[in-house]
Amino acid sequence: MRLHRPLKAVLTSCATLLAAAGIAVTGGGAAQAATPLPQHVFAPYFEAWTGESPAALARQSGAKHLTMAFIQTAVAGSCTPYWNGDTGMPIAASTFGSDIAAIRAAGGDVIPSLGGYAADTTGTELADSCTDVNQIAAAYEHLITTYEISRIDLDIEVDSLDNTAGIDRRNKAIKLTQDWAAANGRSVQFSYTLPTTTGGLAASGLAVLKNAVQNNARIDVVNLMTFDYYDNAAHNMATDTQTAATGLYDQLAKLYPTRTAAQLWASIGITEMIGVDDFGPAETFTLANATTVYNWAVSKGINELSFWALQRDNGSCAGGAAADGCSGIAQNTWDFSHVFAPFTSGSGPVTNDFSVALSPAAGSVTAGAGTTATVNTAVTAGSAQTVGLAVTGAPAGVTATLGASSVTAGASTTLTVATTAAAAPGSYPLTVTGTAATGSHSTTYTLTVQGTGGGGTGAVVNGGLEGGSLAPWTCQSGGGVVTAPARTGGHALLAAATSGQTGECAQSVALAPNHAYTLTAWVQGSYAFAGVSGGATASTWTSSTGWTKLTVPFTTGANGTVSVYLHGWFGQGGVHGDDFSIA
Template structure:
């Protein structure tokens, strides 16, 4: 996903909002240690992207918008060739409890969690996605494991687009690293899921996205969620964005059925995630995801029993810049603050569940807490 400009709207009161909500925000209050073992992600989750490079407190905006899960974007290496991932590729913001640790702990205290996301358009066009940058599979796996041990997260998102989709060596390394982490998680009785966030056409993944998943199958890397970006089509056509979200997901299901022929259709749907862009996307008014589209997609997602609803990005969930395309701090359409968050919130209460909030691809129930072992960090 593309990086927007600096975000100013809605962030000025973040710290005050977090305090009033009883949250601990980055830079203040006592840190809450991340436990070694956490429950798996729920079968239905709403996890908007939060642009970490825009600053502010994820926990504060989560409290204001009633979100309990956020996808934090992005992690990348400071330079091509590095095997160290940092937030936003900034060496001063490493994977550490001192950076976003308090925000993630606040989400966990509210019953949610964070989903750290690697890659994104900027990393994927500069060779700074960890799997493109680092040529050692075990080092890539160590970076993924470090997020689990540092923050207590249970899902890692891999946003692969642009040049990274044609980097076959990076794709192979990434999937081998995923398989290593899943083996490590099994040995240490942890719940760790992986999602792939991939660009989509209105009829499903492109050939490079399918090839990436084929490589995952070949490497025995379990992909828990395939999250398609249903915006920025740039095909010059006018779009009814809710309809195109549905047709893109239907195409994805056909592609997943070919990859996983033994799986029932209902299980395939439970691997699906969709990410929309509220309001006017980067292409312009012809690709406008309206407030009515949000309600339509939420009802459809609940009926199909998909896994994840998301949008790019939480900082845009307000109507302060009507008519503006691709803005970083607002949607470009008339809406109340947090309209898209509140509309998608109903999805988490859907009747379509897989028993006790677990998806069919959840790891086994963790064993009683034990001494740390097997970590590369």
């Protein structure tokens, strides 16, 4: 089982005074202002090694509570834990202190998590690394007093599940910490995050809990990682979550025979891996799955909903594999967070809702040509409903049609865009709107129409130089078309910079007035400049021995005409350009 594949990265936290960060002085035993977590809490994992601000992502996503991962020792054999095992990130107010204060000020809190896949496979999980139970307990207490937290999560998987000595030390340290907390008037919870089968904990995970019972260590929440089954079976990930949690319920009922049914469900947590998990597309947790799990969790009264990980809650790598920064499926940013967030407030079952997205979300055509995009809908809450679709915003000379006027949420259709030769060059937003009984959602397709070329009608003419002729480009002395180096095809443009000239090559291009465009050019050489002048002024440059792509955004003026150019710099030698285009 794998919860993540972390990369250590140095995170420079804002150094703040303890009081300014709202963090108590470490080492004290007296009870502080730690606030217990809500009875039902949504706390997705935050990947602490990325250098991002947990407070900023909590605010953007709407996830008020975060499980912050991970804490581990720097090397095996150590008893000193750090964030990500990075000695530059100690357990101190200087590391995440101001973020945690901001999260609390917004009504949330954090759950630090120790362990994780990297620590559990390298001997750097605290209780695997440190053989002194008292020092392990002291580290837990230091974590509690430093950040004034009310729960510690322990992510135990792979090799740590087989380390019986580490398991025993960990549970003994939990008991010592709980005794210390009780003596000092503190309320501190411990949760175990463990891998699962679709029917409940495997024997190794159950052994961790049995050892806790033997050591009189109270485990407040058992959090199941309901993903990465690696069993080569067909999976409905929502159904698997329910059978796994029900199996855990039965196991906990035997371990804790005096607990009521409500107490047993209230000691269960669920962590999903949103989108594609490490096994691959056969184990994909969808937005529809999220809604099903949410409603089921509400009905059972479980303690915690979570997922791996907050930074993955976006569709930037749709169709891809599991990754730390995206879900691998088509979705809007924060879709999963928005489904699970009401769990903290104790809201009831969600009502139906859906999303609309386009893939791709933009396209460029020459006037007279056409293009297509896929309109994707998804269930984001409740169950699938009929969604009526419409597209608006097409300018003169452009028609936009949909393959279907309505779909069932979760289905797709095609947006087809056609243009005539009379379509004016420019960028145009086409709005696709989905409407259902519960409301409507819209998304935008950005269409860029380019001129047909020749005579400055809206496109860079001879942008690839493949005809071997220079026109309509003009160059200063020594410049022109060359056969090498060429990025594509067999020709490129040479701008011959000398001590007395930049070697500029240029052509005039007529574009739509008062429109935003982007010039793209591939260049190489010392101080290679690409840009526009005349009706707009913008440029960028690079120095490179290989081909480098430059992009220059600009907005045309009242007449729309600009001069596109390539040049070098005085005394720096010639530069080359290829594959010029405007979109």
